[in-house]
Amino acid sequence: MFYPQYFSLFIFGITISMSGPLLGQMETAFQVDSAEIGLLFSFFSVGFLISVLLQYFGSAKFTLARSAVAGQLLHALSLTGFCVNPQYESALALYLLAGFAGGAIQISANAIVARQAREGRSFALSILHLCFGLGALSGPLLASVLVDRMLSWRWAYGLNAAGALLAFVWIWSASRGHIQLMNPDQEREGSIPxxxxxxxxxxxxxxxxxxxxxxxxxxxxxxxxxxxxxxxxxxxxxxxxxxxxxxxxxxxxxxxxxxxxxxxxxxxxxxxxxxxxxxxxxxxxxxxxxxxxxxxxxxxxxxxxxxxxxxxxxxxxxxxxxxxxxxxxxxxxxxxxxxxxxxxxxxxxxxxxxxxxxxxxxxxxxxxxxxxxxxxxxxxxxxxxxx
The missing domain is CATH 1.20.1250.20 (MFS general substrate transporter like domains)
Structure with missing residues (x-):
């Protein structure tokens, strides 16, 4: 189940990094100034924190594989909604959902890799975060290429949404093939006393x-x-x-x-x-x-x-x-x-x-x-x- 998680974090790295070259177009599209467009990232951070807090206190209720599948599906849906949405207020809500999805993706990917790699845990986690870093480097490059070709910022988010959807299908398929990750008796954790x-x-x-x-x-x-x-x-x-x-x-x-x-x-x-x-x-x-x-x-x-x-x-x-x-x-x-x-x-x-x-x-x-x-x-x- 390593490779789907690696790809998942690669796509999430693109999500958090590609907005820089697109901000000018987004300000024009939503008819807002720089301070208002910056609220997107604040909403993203709030969604991320809500997600990790929920999973921390609800660790006994959610399996890792289900968190991974649900997080990636929400990631794909929020990006799809964002790229077709014309309203600033709903864009804030969609970025909040993207941040929430990101929290689920980060926790599930790191925890699944750490659990499966009982030998060489730091090595496996380093490779996972290498994939995230490659995504973070690729995001601005992808956005810059599309801007240079005079394409709308919506194309960038649409392509990112397609990648997130592919990651969802891969993770869902891998989860079905790894029954132990879906077994609540094996997967759910109690809180640490x-x-x-x-x-x-x-x-x-x-x-x-x-x-x-x-x-x-x-x-x-x-x-x-x-x-x-x-x-x-x-x-x-x-x-x-x-x-x-x-x-x-x-x-x-x-x-x-x-x-x-x-x-x-x-x-x-x-x-x-x-x-x-x-x-x-x-x-x-x-x-x-x-x-x-x-x-x-x-x-x-x-x-x-x-x-x-x-x-x-x-x-x-x-x-x-x-x-x-x-x-x-x-x-x-x-x-x-x-x-x-x-x-x-x-x-x-x-x-x-x-x-x-x-x-x-x-x-x-x-x-x-x-x-x-x-x-x-x-x-x-x-x-x-x-x-």
Whole structure:
């Protein structure tokens, strides 16, 4: 059941990334300004968080395979509705549903892969997130090609909806062939007792680490281009390539990290990557040339490449019987970091300047290094399950 999940997350990566080149057309079509079109992404985030919270507290009621099938079907339907819908208000509702579907897709894909790959969990999760990264890279390229050919933004969402429908059919067919994933007695999970949480505070450390990691990643994604323009003589087009290099390094690095996790204990690899990320980002802030700035930002993306699947693998190794609930907790941390950090950096920029705002991201990186150290004590226990 790995390949359908890989394809599912590839399509979802396209969904979350392709809107950038299409925003101008969408503003014209819906007759709204930039602030109003930005509400689409807020509604998407709200839908995503509602979905993961529902699956966290309802982990005993929903099977993974049914979540995967339902999430992918809702994904296809919401994208189809969005590409034919002429009204802004209903577009917001459809983006909310797309976010809700995304939460189900993320949790089910990560949990199914983690559960099935009991040996080499970090490797399998790294490949899964490599597919997501490839989708995130493909989305803007697809949208840009369609815009260059003078085609409507609706074509982009229509093609994406077709891909989501194909993913739904594939996952549904694979689920029918893997009866154990549809068996409630085998698949449903009870909630993790709080007494177990108290015995394993490392779960909270991993959740906080994911929140900080995703927050820094998305803040860089949102504000790095403006910072590069302010600090260097690069024009907007060249400055914008910095974020592309950042994501390309993160995507390609995941393949290398998948193999590294088989040779290096996952907890030690997390510590090494967080240290490297901190050093690379510090160098990014202090680079004097355009080339140096772009190089250091690319290295930061490479350092980030293995962190999320490694965190998931370590958490799954602590509570292997509660993979779905652990994955939902990780997605809650992801959603919170995604919403808070880009907004916070924007507030610092408005009250001070973009330089100070980007420098503030060093502190969460330092915290991530500190939070990685206690994980080393569990590396022998979790290594077999996580990597």
């Amino acid at each position: 709080w007494s177990q949480f108290r015995k394993e505070p490392l779960i909270a450390l991993i959740g906080l680490s994911i929140l900080l990691y995703v927050g820094v990643e998305m803040a860089i994604n949102s504000w790095a281009t403006l910072y590069i323009q302010a600090r260097t003589s690069l024009d907007a087009a060249l400055a914008g390539t910095g974020v592309s290099y950042f994501w390309a390094a993160m995507t390609s690095g995941r393949l290398l990290m998948a193999y590294a996790s088989r040779k290096i204990p996952p907890a030690l690899l997390v510590l090494l990557l967080t240290i490297f990320a901190g050093l690379a980002y510090f160098a990014f802030l202090h680079a004097e040339t355009g080339f140096g700035v772009l190089l250091c930002l690319t290295l930061t993306g490479f350092a980030f490449s293995g962190l999320f699947p490694l965190y998931l693998g370590l958490a799954g190794g602590i509570f292997p019987a509660h993979i779905k609930q652990i994955t939902a907790m990780a997605m809650i941390s992801l959603g919170i970091g995604f919403m808070i950090f880009p907004w916070l950096v924007g507030q610092i920029k408005e009250s001070a300047n973009i330089g100070l705002a980007m420098q503030s991201l060093l502190w969460p990186l330092v915290c991530m290094i500190g939070l990685s150290i206690p994980l080393l004590g569990k590396r022998h226990r979790s290594a077999a399950a996580a990597g």
